[in-house]
Amino acid sequence: MAFEQVDYTSLNIPAAPFSDPAIIPAFPKGKVPRHVGIIMDGNGRWAQNRAMVRTKGHQAAEPVVFDVIAGAIEAGVRYLSLYTFSTENWKRSPQEVRFLMGFSREIIHRRVAQMDEWGVRVRWAGRRPRLWKSVIDELEVAMERTKHNSTIDVVFCINYGGRAEIADACADIAREVKDGAISGERVTEKMIAEHLYNPDIPDCDLVIRTSGEQRTSNFLPWEATYAELDFAPELFPDYGRVPFWRSISHYTRQERRFGGVIK
Numbered sequence: 001m002a003f004e005q006v007d008y009t010s011l012n013i014p015a016a017p018f019s020d021p022a023i024i025p026a027f028p029k030g031k032v033p034r035h036v037g038i039i040m041d042g043n044g045r046w047a048q049n050r051a052m053v054r055t056k057g058h059q060a061a062e063p064v065v066f067d068v069i070a071g072a073i074e075a076g077v078r079y080l081s082l083y084t085f086s087t088e089n090w091k092r093s094p095q096e097v098r099f100l101m102g103f104s105r106e107i108i109h110r111r112v113a114q115m116d117e118w119g120v121r122v123r124w125a126g127r128r129p130r131l132w133k134s135v136i137d138e139l140e141v142a143m144e145r146t147k148h149n150s151t152i153d154v155v156f157c158i159n160y161g162g163r164a165e166i167a168d169a170c171a172d173i174a175r176e177v178k179d180g181a182i183s184g185e186r187v188t189e190k191m192i193a194e195h196l197y198n199p200d201i202p203d204c205d206l207v208i209r210t211s212g213e214q215r216t217s218n219f220l221p222w223e224a225t226y227a228e229l230d231f232a233p234e235l236f237p238d239y240g241r242v243p244f245w246r247s248i249s250h251y252t253r254q255e256r257r258f259g260g261v262i263k
């Protein structure tokens, strides 16, 4: 397919899903991470650097999110978890929280047809209490509409906290033990993994954080214990599929030992 130069800054024009094959790096076979998580950080700073309000940075991030999804499809990534709103982000100003909730709802609504066309299966990881019902409603519509797609699963982590996820899994286990559905004599790692928000999704292989900050901020503590980490210097609105491929290339060069020894 010919490469079209798309105006990514326009909200009405979807990012082109496919690049000129010549620009996609040839990743070593079998080395592309199956599950990538991205901590999409730096929107506020991007806006502040331009003397704009922080919410303008969130708006600038939208086309980048879809450019990265397209790049992940092209690279052959099967699961992409996007840290969109953390359980700690409620600490922000009411105006910013309100914007982020409304904007998340709007993006899911406005982009679902495009995601469906690309073969994206929309998923959600997060806690229900406190999250706007209208956001949950849009997520449910999008999940239902795209449930048969299998090109890539895109997990929107909204009102997501890693500790909350583990605590929720433990609460579910306790409830099942109380109901007699399972025995509580031995709580195993497998049992906890089976009670996470999306137990069918494999562990995270690569966590990318943009904006140069080097921490994981409560993102996928269970799933990413053995993930490779890549800290990209770009603020998220300056990120995109090409820097994403750089992060994937970095990953393909790592030797993963999982505590063992490679001979």
Ligand code: IPE
Residues within 6 Å of the ligand: 040, 041, 042, 043, 044, 045, 046, 084, 085, 086, 089, 100, 211
């Ligand atoms: C990440 O960008 C987006 C969300 C957390 C919703 P920030 O809003 O954290 O931007 P910075 O880190 O303040 O620049």
Ligand code: IPE
Residues within 6 Å of the ligand: 039, 040, 041, 042, 083, 084, 085, 086, 089, 213, 215, 217
């Ligand atoms: C992490 O970014 C959360 C998301 C990207 C949604 P934050 O900006 O909230 O993280 P801290 O506060 O810098 O650790």
Ligand code: MG
Residues within 6 Å of the ligand: 041, 042, 043
């Ligand atoms: Mg931040």
